[in-house]
Each structure stands twice: as structure tokens, then as C-alpha cells.
Amino acid sequence: MRIADLMERFEHIAPMGLALEWDNVGLLVGERDAIVNKVLVSLDFTPNTLSYAIETEADLILTHHPIWFKGIKRLNDPLILELVRHNIALVAYHTNLDTARYGVSHALAQALNFTVEDRLSLETGNRQYMVQVTVPIEQIDQVREAAFAAGGGVVGDFDRCCARLAFLGTFRPLEAANLKTGVRGIENHIRQEKLEMQVSSSALSAVLDAIRKVHPYEQPYITHFPVQDPDPALGLGLVCSMEHKLNLKDLAAYVRDRLGVSQLRLWLGNHAESTVLERIAICGGSGASLIPVAQKKADIFISGDFSYHSLLDSSLPLIDAGHFHTERPVLDYLKKEITAFGLEALVLPDTQHEYLQRSLWI
Ligand SMILES: [Zn+2]
Incomplete structure (x- = not known):
């Protein structure tokens, strides 16, 4: 599986759009098209994490905490250079995993x-939008299905949530009109519905694209605006x-x-x-x-x-x-999810983590 494919699957577990503004999540080191077979899961990227990844031949290290938050000007950290030399990628899922539905x-x-x-x-770092589109009644199902498939209409533990408002639209095409439907020179009546659904910021562009793709009009009338009600599950x-x-x-x-x-x-x-x-x-x-x-x-x-x-x-x-x-319990959850994708996953043993190795409880 490519790293990009793994990350796409993780969008259902810890959507990147949920990360708080100051955070730095996603692929921090590596190529999206690189193939991954074995993932090492750890809270942190440390010298021990890297040694363990090399020893166990992991292709990807997935950490909870990012190694850096702000822009870097020089790439001379020996630990990162060693990571690159071994062709191991590094992904961090931090506040998007904190705020996710199951995190x-x-x-x-x-x-x-x-x-x-x-x-x-x-x-969360996520905003909810209300998307509204008017659709001729014959095409309402294809537009609705496309929007749902792209991630629209999910509210908490419910999906396929939308409002459908039937109305009668009128228009009169003038002489110069580029006519797709209706009769020129007279007032035409067309039965339509206004479709309205909540869409998260992480799914917004996919939903808008999906609607445009299947909408019968060359220029569908779509509006979207942020709504204040947050998703109660996040x-x-x-x-x-x-x-x-x-x-x-x-x-x-x-x-x-x-x-x-x-x-x-x-x-x-x-x-x-x-x-x-x-x-x-x-x-x-x-x-x-x-x-x-x-x-x-x-x-x-x-x-x-x-x-x-x-x-x-x-x-x-x-x-x-x-x-x-x-935070330690989430590592086993991540391992389970990665294993379900058909990849090999292992968790850095607690005894290998510097925090426990180098702390004395007296
Ligand atoms: Zn933490």
C-alpha cells in the first residue's frame, strides 16, 4: 500500500481537517507514493523509536506528537537525516487524533x-458548513447521492442528513439566452428542490465538486456558509x-x-x-x-x-x-486500525521509550 493510500484511509479515523490551527499533522518526512508494509506506532519520534524502526524494518513511523510545529530553515538534525538514510517515512496524527470521533x-x-x-x-480545527443547492426534481436523487458519497450530510452518529424544500422556479429566456432548457420568450415553470446539508470543512471541496459533476445545469446555483453548531461527536x-x-x-x-x-x-x-x-x-x-x-x-x-x-x-x-x-492506550487502537488495513503494525514497547527508561519513580 502507498503511504498516500494509508493516509486516505486514516481520513476516516483522524481527519486532518480536525487538527487545531497551531498543529502540524500528516506526512512530515517521506514520499506519498512510497510503499509501506510495516508501521511502527509510537507517541514520540526519539532516538529509541528510530533504532526500533530500523531493527524491525518498519517503513513508516506513525507518532502522536509531531517532531516540529513551525517551519524549519535547516535540515541538519542527525536523527532526521538518519531516518531519511534508512528510507523510513514519518507521519504524525496529533490534535486530529485527540479530537476525532474515536481518539x-x-x-x-x-x-x-x-x-x-x-x-x-x-x-476542533474543523468548521461545519451549510451547503445549499437548487436541483430540478428529476435529478434530486443523483445530486443527493453524490453529495453523501463525498462526505456530506454527516451529523454526529447520523449520515444522509439533509433538508429538501420543494419550490416552483420561474424563468423567461430572453433572445440572447444560451438555452439548455425551457422555451424562449415565455415564462417557464420548473419544479425544483432546494437541497440543504451540513458538510465539515475537511469534506467541503469534495462535496462541492461532486455536486457540480452530476448537476444537470452548466452553472448550478450552489451556496455555502459556515454554521456555528459544532459536531457533538468531535x-x-x-x-x-x-x-x-x-x-x-x-x-x-x-x-x-x-x-x-x-x-x-x-x-x-x-x-x-x-x-x-x-x-x-x-x-x-x-x-x-x-x-x-x-x-x-x-x-x-x-x-x-x-x-x-x-x-x-x-x-x-x-x-x-x-x-x-x-495517551499510551491510543497506540494499541492505532495498531488495531492499521492491522485492519492489511498492514503489519507494531507499537514501540514501553520499555523502549526514553520516558520510562530514563525516569526513576522514587
Ligand atoms: Zn500529548
């Missing part, structure tokens, strides 16, 4: 055996529940054991350690910026990288299980 936080929820109730934040973090509710202290110990963390921090906020809480917000990685929204939607927030001041300022109880351990 980093879903994998975390699964690892913790939590039930997903809601999105924590609906923030965004950062999740609000979850668990079947057997635990008090704060037991919940922290449960998270520690499920994620295989040696130590974690439970910040009690305004609560006693014996308090039993219902709604659990989670976010894999660095979730500190989501504390205010977690405060509104949940009773406790589990994430990583909480700073001293974010703890002190929070009346909400917080569990800091670390960046690595809260």
Missing part, C-alpha cells in the same frame, strides 16, 4: 473501563461515568493500577478523599486548559501535566496520571 481520550476511557457520556469540549476530552462508583482515593488508586502508573497525584480540590463523585472528565495528554470546562461538566478531571498553580486554583478534584500514561 486519544476514547482509548483512555476504554483502558479505564469508563462509559462515555459526552464530549468535554467541542473545540472535540477534546470526554465526560464519563463508571458502573461501580468509587470514592476519590479509591478512584485514584484504580486509575493508577489500570494505567500501570507507579505514582500519580490526586488533588482533592474542595472535597474529602472519601467523597464519591458521579461525572468523570478525562483527557489524554495535557488537559490543564480544560479545567474550567471540566468544572462545569464533571465532578473530577483525570488528565496529565497539571501544573502547581492549576492545582492550587482548582476547586475541582484532579487526578494527574501523567502525559505518557494517559
